[in-house]
Amino acid sequence: MKNKVNFFINEEPVELYVDANRTMLNIIRDDLCLIGTKEGCGAGECGACTIIADGKPLNACLVLAPELDGMHITTVEGLAKDGELSELQKQFIKHSALQCGFCTPGFLMSGTALLQENPNPSREEIKTAIVGNLCRCTGYVRIIEAIEETAEVLRGGGQ
Amino acid sequence: MELEYVGKSYDRKDAMMKVTGTAEYVDDLRFARMLYAACVRSPYAHARILSIDTSEAMKLPGVKCVITGDEYPNRAGLYLEDRYFMAKVGDTAKYMGEAVAAVAAETPEIARQACDLVKVEYEELPAVTNAIDGMKPDAPIIHPDLHTYKVAPIFYPEKGTNISHHYILRKGDAEKAFAEADYIFENQFYIPHVQHVPLEPHAAIAKYEANGKLTVWASCQSPYAVRQALSVAFAIPLNKIRVIAPTVGGGFGSKAGTTLEGIVIPLAKHCQGRPVKLVYTREDEFVNAYVRQGMHAKIKAGVRKDGKITALHNEFIWDGGAYTEYGVNITKAGGWASAGPYDIDNVWTDSYCVYTNHPVGGPYRGFGMCEIHFAIEQNMDIIAEKVGLTPVEIRRLNGIRPGGFTGMGEKMEVAGLLDCIDVVVKEMEYDKPSAPAGPHKIRAKGIAAGWKSPSMPSNAGSSAILRMNEDGTFFLLSSAQEIGQGASTVLVQIAAEVLSVSPDTITFCAGDTDYTPYEWQTVASRTTYCAGNAVKLAAENLIDKVLDLAQIKMGAVKRDLEFRDGFVVHKLYPERKLPISDFALGVSFDDGSGYGGPAIGVGSFTLENNIKTDKNTGVAKHHPAAFWTMGMNGCEVEIDTDTGACKVLKMVSCFDAGKVINPTLFAAQSEGAMVQALGTALLEELKLKNGKVLNKSFMDYKIPTADDIPELVAKYVEHAEPTGPYGARGVGEPLMVPGAPCIANAIYNAIGVRFYKMPITSEDILKALKEKEMRL
Structure with a gap:
């Protein structure tokens, strides 16, 4: 028995028939072939599969496929617009806020969701926003700095 | 000579693919x-x-x-x-x-x-679930055919036992030195299994x-x-x-x-x-996957009244797990480095690799060094306190200097440890006590030193190929793997420096044994050094071949020509120059004939005179190690006496990198290493019961999150490695080595309780504080 789901992924409408026991992560990676969203644990504990669903960061491995219906999903592939990186992506490069890169899409999504909701986050608020994302390489400090500077740049741009 | 591209913080070569989610990992391949x-x-x-x-x-x-x-x-x-x-x-x-x-x-x-x-x-x-038990005569034998296994000639399995390697180091006369010592210290430490994650x-x-x-x-x-x-x-x-x-x-080795x-x-x-x-x-x-081996350490130190360590007797027993194909070398590396970065005349070390029925032990960032230094560096503080020196003074007194000798008897030509101590002391304001903390909180500082050398076969080779394209851009082919450490960026910078072209014009190609040339392994913090040397040789080889052609084309003597900013330039008449791309496909002459293309450079690097140590004494005849990377960490911790929680407020690292190829990438390695060490010091242990791993999820095995990180300060000094590319030596692993003992020493300085095992959890600290209270 397959469930019909209609949703938007990176602003593109999608219609799929999905098994109810599959996860959003499976759908994104295997059906839509958006491989930027990673599986690090499959249990909602590492944040590598973080996507933005209706404005909120979410571990895609914890969401069952039928729940996708009606959602607006953004994955890492949706951050750059018309070939131009988002400010946060640029700042990740500038700050060298990545090493092996496997956790990077998840951090970008958590950081993007934070800045959409709170354009002027404190360092503590940034830490809270990314505390569900594990990174083994960087020691986090450059990731935090990249999010901080992105907030500064975006605020400056709005003035 | 002013360097153009080495020593500069270029953006990572792999960053664009990684921030867009388009870098393909194995599971992404369909x-x-x-x-x-x-x-x-x-x-x-x-x-x-x-x-x-x-x-x-x-x-x-x-x-x-x-x-x-x-x-x-x-x-x-x-x-x-x-x-x-x-x-x-x-x-x-x-x-x-x-x-x-x-x-x-x-x-x-x-x-x-x-x-x-x-x-x-x-x-x-019956299972062996403890390495010490595994050495007993009545232990179940896990590999009865061990003596028939093929083994590299520097490892010595013991027939009919669970001991797959016994490393021996006998330098000087430890027995005599102990007899003459003013103080003798004996301490035991345990380092549990952890996972690389x-x-x-x-x-x-x-x-x-x-x-x-x-x-x-x-x-x-x-x-x-x-x-x-x-x-x-x-x-x-x-x-x-x-x-x-x-x-x-x-x-990280896994x-x-x-x-x-x-x-x-x-x-x-x-x-x-x-x-x-x-x-x-x-x-x-x-x-x-691999886990980091558990280790039981016994350290006995003979010390003179003034704090000079004159003798060491170490016993390291490594819990190698079910297979020790790799673990034997960690046992050796631990034995090699067992004196720590100190100049000690008499050293007696036994390092045993023992089979157990535990998950397979393997290399983990530091390759034995994080484990032995947890013991060595706490021991240093214990000695310092007894003889009336500060932790800084005892390390300055015993620390290895240029011209000094390692535990293996190898003469050190270059050693920046004392400079690193100075930098950490200054950055930590170690001479000053911690600022007062809030109620029910105690703050204190600690330091620890550390070192590491690559422990690799003497024929561990590296090679590189540089291909010039028709437009003067390049492909750099190497099998040194980009695993996040920044190898692709650093190797390109080295090539760019030799070729005098922008790193943007060089594309790095790695990791395909049919098409990229031989690289022994991306391990041992050897890539910048070994692969870096191969890349440098490849670039020099390409230049040599192109200048052979250029001297014909430009009517000049080869020695007067050089690569400069994308041109072959006459050193004496700089206006006489041709774009390097003119030589990509060789040279052509007016009569239509051609010669000498396409331009390709090859470089092969094997460490020379990397002579193995003596089997019976472990003492070096020459240089058994390619290089030693050494440095120091300092930290400040805050203990909550109500909960036992230990918060690391600040960590400072300073290492002698020889030459830092990319300062930003160096700092990133250093920061990551400090936080990884913090995890092992305070949080991480693979809990094993009767051979079963009890905590095999992130719910039960915690690694540091963004919430756990201290202020991180990453410093370096540069005393060039004579055989390193531009003087560089490897840093990725050594940077992690002093972190855990540094935190353990700071905890001791805060509450006066010494922990002989890691991790040091909140529960451990709270229990220790309660016990201390009861004693008073």
């Missing part, structure tokens, strides 16, 4: 008609496999193939060939979780279902072509070492195996050897050209 694998695993720590019945599993619709240990003709292993990739019927499964059968099926779900249908009959055997789980895909060619895509640090192990295990000639390592999501690649190959062999993929779960990572 092939037509791909099959998925799953493993049947031993539920016992030690058991004889009496029989395996795969018939029910084969009947499940969607199952294509089920294999058992019969598929493995030969044992393989990096230094000691002690393992098949799967336990065989009639033989024993040697740890809980060892693969005993595997399935390939149309979906991962079917493969897992089929595993449940494989019937395995076991006879449970790369965020990308291990993954591999294997595919057989009709012509017998085998291709393996593996999340691995060392495609050539994987190729070698697979060739031995399956008796396949090297020209019939191609190993490709695409983007690798972190290794992807240094060969793990699950050996499972997918026989499955693929039986599946007629269909690719077979296996991806480890996080649970697999904790149990079936």
Whole structure:
């Protein structure tokens, strides 16, 4: 028995028939072939599969496929617009806020969701926003700095 | 000479692919008609496999193939060939979780279902679950045929025991020195198993072509070492195996050897050209990938009244787990470095690698150094307190200097340890006490030093190829793997410096044994040094060949020509120049003839005179180590006396990097290393009970999060390594070495309680504080 789901992924409408026991992560990676969203644990504990669903960061491995219906999903592939990186992506490069890169899409999504909701986050608020994302390489400090500077740049741009 | 590209913070070469989510890791690769694998695993720590019945599993619709240990003709292993990739019927499964059968099926779900249908009959055997017990004469013997295994000639397994290597170091006359010492200190430490936790789980895909060619895509640090192990295990000639390592999501040593690649190959062999993929779960990572070996350390130190250490007697017993093909070298490395970065005349060390029925021990960032330094560096503070020196003073007094000698008797030409001490003392304001903390909080500072050398075979080679394109851009081919450490960026910067072209014009190509040249392994913090030297040689070779052509074309003497900013330039008449691209395809002459193209440079690097130490004394005849990287950490902690929580407020690192190729990448390595060390000091332990891993998820095995990090200060000094490219030496692992003892020393300075094991958890601290209160 397959469930019909209609949703938007990176602003593109999608219609799929999905098994109810599959996860959003499976759908994104295997059906839509958006491989930027990673599986690090499959249990909602590492944040590598973080996507933005209706404005909120979410571990895609914890969401069952039928729940996708009606959602607006953004994955890492949706951050750059018309070939131009988002400010946060640029700042990740500038700050060298990545090493092996496997956790990077998840951090970008958590950081993007934070800045959409709170354009002027404190360092503590940034830490809270990314505390569900594990990174083994960087020691986090450059990731935090990249999010901080992105907030500064975006605020400056709005003035 | 002013350097143009080395020593500058270029953006990472791999950053664009990684921030856009387009970098492809093994699990991201999709092939037509791909099959998925799953493993049947031993539920016992030690058991004889009496029989395996795969018939029910084969009947499940969607199952294509089920294999058992019969598929493995030969044992393989990096230094000691002690393992098949799967336990065989009639033989024993040697740890809980060892693969005993595997399935390939149309979906991962079917493969897992089929595993449940494989019937395995076991006879449970007594297990060795502690390395010290494993050395006792009545211990169950895990590898009865150990003495028949093929082993590299620098390791010495002991027949009829669980000891797969006994490293011996006997420098000077320790017995006499102890007799003359004013003080003798004896302390014991325990370092538990931990796991590397790369965020990308291990993954591999294997595919057989009709012509017998085998291709393996593996999340691995060392495609050539994987190729070698697979060739031995399956008796396949090297020209019939191609190993490709695409983007690798972190290794820290766990992807240094060969793990699950050996499972997918026989499955693929039986599946007629269909690719077979296996991806480890996080649970697999904790149990079936490498873990860092546990270690029991005893240190006895003889000390003069003034604090000079005159004698050491060390015993290190390593819990190597079920297979020690790699672990034997960690045991050796720990023995090599057992004096720490100190100049001590008399050193007696025994370092034992012991088989246990635990998960397989393997290399983890630091390669034994994090473990031994947890003991060495706490011991230094214990001695300092007793003789009335500060932790800084005792390290300045004993610290190795240029012209000094290592524990192995090797003369140090370069040693920046004392400079690193100065930098850390200044950055930490170590001379000043901590600022007062809030109520029920105590703050204190601590320091620790550390060092490491690569521990690698003397023929561990590196090679590189540089191809110039028609437009004067380049491809740099190397099999030094980008595992996040920044190798691709650093190697390109080295090539750019030699060629005097922008790093933007060089594309780095890695990790394909059919097309990128030989690299022994991406381990040992050897890449910047070894692969860097190969790249430098390749660039010099290309220049040499192009200048041969340029002197004809430009009517000049070769020695007067050089590469400068994309041109071949006459040094004396700089206006006489031609773009380097003019020589990409050789030179052509007015009569239409051509000569000498296309431009390609090759570089091969083998460390010379890397002579092994004496078997019986371990003492160096010359330089057994390529280089020693040394430095220091300082930290400040805050203990909550109500909860026992230890918060690290600040950590400072300073290392002698020789020459920093990319300061930003150096700092990033340093920060990551400090936080990884913090995790082992305060949080991480693989909890084992009767051979079973109890905490095999992130819920139960905590690594540091953004909430745990202190203020991080990454410093360096530069005393050039004479044989390093531009004076560089490796740093990735050494940077992690002093972190855990530094935190342990700060905790002692805060509460006056010494912890002889890690991690030092809140519970440990609270319990210690309560006990201390009761004593008062």
